Amino acid sequence: MSARQGMARLLGSVEMARAFTLTALLAVFGSFAIERLTSTATLATIVLALCVIGTAILIVRREELSLLRLAPSSLLAFLALALVSVIWTTDRGDTVFAWLALLGYAVLAITIGHIRDTLQTVRAIGDTLRVLLALSLGLEIVSGILLDLPIAFLGIDGALASGGPIQGIFGTRNMLGFITVIALITFVIEWRTQSVTAPVAVPSIALAGFLALLSASPTVLVLAVGVGAATAALTIVRHTAPARRVVVQWVLASLTTVTLAVALVLRHPIIAWLGAGSDFSMRADLWNRILDFVALKPLQGWGWFGPWRRGEYPFNYLNYLLDQQHATALNAYFDVLLQLGAVGLVLFLLLGGVALVRSWLVASSRRSVVYAWTPLILVTLAVDSMFESFTLSDVGWFMLVLCALRAGQSRSWRENIDAAQTGAIPTLRPQD
Structure with a gap:
């Protein structure tokens, strides 16, 4: 050889x-x-x-x-637009580097999506998060209890003894909260699929829940409600007879729309109940200022940067007007609208929305609970994107691409083309 x-x-x-x-x-x-x-x-x-x-x-x-199914077309279109924005961006070098970061994490997600199936992916993410969450708790104990000193270079404040908030090795309490929600979904799916035993699953779930609580992140509660509602809806659909499943899907979609509308109308009482009035007021001021800049370049935006570059226009001027030091728009949708305009926002919504619909339909019709992992992660990303821009870089972007690829592998127009070439008829078997 x-x-x-x-x-x-x-x-x-x-x-x-x-x-x-x-x-x-x-x-x-x-x-x-x-x-x-x-x-x-x-x-x-x-x-x-x-x-x-x-x-x-x-x-x-x-x-x-299959070359046709290598990556979702909406992902390729979004990456293409981000690259093309180098033509009108305010700093071409930063845009190129930011685009390369997008591409790099996307390549990793695409590779994993093709060489590991859903269950193997869930198991690998579960193993990874068990280690990193345990490491986070260990460092918080060292910093907050044993030494009573912050670990500045990791952003750990050492507030564990006082009940938090804590950050772990993820930089901010909101990122830790986001990671713990992903971990909880993953650990529960592992347990339900009997991929790990109870002595492993139960402590893992307890660890993630404990860190979510200590993060004191205001978004964790919102994510928990969103994911809980999605889990309940998916459970109802999965236990509905196939003949009545379409009707139930439409009823649930209508209820979701009405609930979102009511939440929008009652947003001020809800915000007051959550004790996040000042935080939301700050975000609202930021988003209003962003819309002023969006109005100047509504279609193409100001160019792709991902996380904001310090000293780069228009981000530096936004922070100057608000007397803040924001590194993102604190909302993925506003960030895309600012950087890639309305065209970019449509592509971003297509990337996540189509993936959510596809994965939801797959999880609704297939017996194994492992298929519920993808839509629940996508719901987490969609809800979190209303309060943070994590979905546009690093972990969040990686998870979005991975889930979009996974959803496209199971239910895509490309299956019809592949079927035409092979003579096979693509099916979605409820017993899988």
């Missing part, structure tokens, strides 16, 4: 697929800690090296793949 054949065999092996997945997930979910412990250049080098390895794996496995 030649060296080339040996390398190809290694890259195409199951062991390499598992090792790559775990390494990539540790890099993605631990990106903040890696950047703080080393540097931005080191993190970029790690992501680049993983992208090269991932691309090599896909090339070796090319006979297992």
Whole structure:
């Protein structure tokens, strides 16, 4: 066997697929800690090296793949627009680097989506988050109880003894809250699919719930309500007879629309009840200012930057007007609208919306509970995007691309084209 054949065999092996997945997930979910412990250049080098390895794996496995189903078309369109925005951006260098970051995390998600199935992906994310959440709690104990000193370079304030808020290794309490919700969904799905035993699942769920509570993140409660409602609705649909399932879907969609409308009308009492009046007022001021700038470039936006670059226009002027130091719009939808205009927002909504509908329909009709993981994660991303811009970079973007790819693999117009080429009829079997 030649060296080339040996390398190809290694890259195409199951062991390499598992090792790559775990390494990539540790890099993605631990990106903040890696950047703080080393540097931005080191993190970029790690992501680049993983992208090269991932691309090599896909090339070796090319006979297992379909070019039409390699990535969702809405994802490709969004990436294309972000790249084209270099023409009108205020800083071409920053836009290129920000686009490369988008592409890098997307390549990692696409690779994992093609070399691991849904259950394997859930298990890998579960293993990764168990380690990182345990590490976060350990560092918070060291900082807040044993030493009673902050760990400044990781952003850990050492407030555990006083009941929080804590950040763990994720930088902010809101990011920790976001991660814990993803972890809770993943751990419960692992347990329900019997992928892990109760002695592993129960402490994992307890750990994620404990950290979610100590994060004191105002978005955690909103995410919990949103995911809980989605879980209840999906459970109802899954236990409905197939003949009546379409009617139930429409009824639930109508109830969701009415609930959102009522929540919008009663937003001020709800905000007061949550004790987030000052926080929402600050966000509302920011969003109103953003709309002023959107009006100047409504279609194409100001160019893609992802997280705001300090000193870059219009972000520096927005912060000057508000006397703040915002690094994002604190809302993914407003951020996309500001940076890529109405066209970008439509593509972003298509990317997430189509993926949510596809994955919801798959989870509704297939027996295994593992298919519920994708729509529940997408609901988490959609709700969190109303309060943070996590979905546009790092972990959030990676999860969005992964879920969109997973949804497209199970229910896509590309299946009809593949079927026409192979003579097979694509089906969605309820017993799967």
